[in-house]
Amino acid sequence: MTAQILDGKATAAAIKSDLTARVADLKAQGITPGLGTILVGDDPGSQKYVAGKHRDCAQVGIASIQRELPATATQDEIEAVVRELNEDPACTGYIVQLPLPKGIDENRILELMDPAKDADGLHPMNLGRLVLNEPAPLPCTPNGIITLLRAHGVEIRGAEVVVVGRGTTIGRPMPLLLTRKSENATVTQCHTGTRDLSAHLRRADIIVAAAGVPHLIKPEDVKPGAAVLDVGVSRDESGKIMGDVHPGVNEVAGWRAPNPGGVGPMTRAQLLVNVVEAAERAAAATAS
């Protein structure tokens, strides 16, 4: 068996095409959505992701606001930029690119953001709304994964899903999305404290690998026909991405989200969705 590809590039392109029309509608009502990004330091991966986010904005007509600080920036200096974007009317939504340099209190930065402008869905109030099943911007990678599976007809309802990892952007929120009534999956979350990872993986219909450990998931860990989404990012000496999933998994899985080209483009597309939805909510509030 050779796995079918969960094509993030094509699915993201379709989402962006829909958003282009919605942004044009907003502009006709006098509202220009603007995405702000705060990038601290010179991590090449983060620089690339942020550049991609602004390229996407240009494609769909969203304005870009970019703030960059050196790796030596202090907590106070970063917080000052967060306050600035909270107040800037041209910035309708923004993100703080993660991870932040060592020594910076990431949670304090996220808490300081205006939850109404949180384009990542990572502000504690918005994560809390997700727990309470209230409307909120959804974390981009988990939402991108669900959209990608749906776009390819992969059954989520009733599926056994194993999420590997427990980070802020993917591992923590992913089970919250998957266990909503609209998805109705059964989720097992694995992490560095899991005793027998392979035993959990072998039962899974869907695997979301977000551990950041190169080639952690081997062909013998995967149930034939399962959908395997590789979200882990490690880089070799030349800077080439090494995912969490061993290439041999292609011969066992039914579906495979490649890395690159799978979940990454979906993360960026869902970010734009959050920005446009926030602007549409603002437009509706102004109209009523």
Ligand SMILES: Nc1nc2c(c(=O)[nH]1)N[C@@H](CN(C=O)c1ccc(C(=O)N[C@@H](CCC(=O)O)C(=O)O)cc1)CN2
């Ligand atoms: N504030 C946030 N920080 C981070 C998030 C996030 O959702 N919000 N997620 C990740 C990184 N990330 C988004 O910022 C991200 C990862 C990957 C891609 C992407 O398009 N990847 C390409 C490959 C790019 C390359 O060659 O390096 C792909 O998969 O095809 C976009 C965004 C951590 N931080």
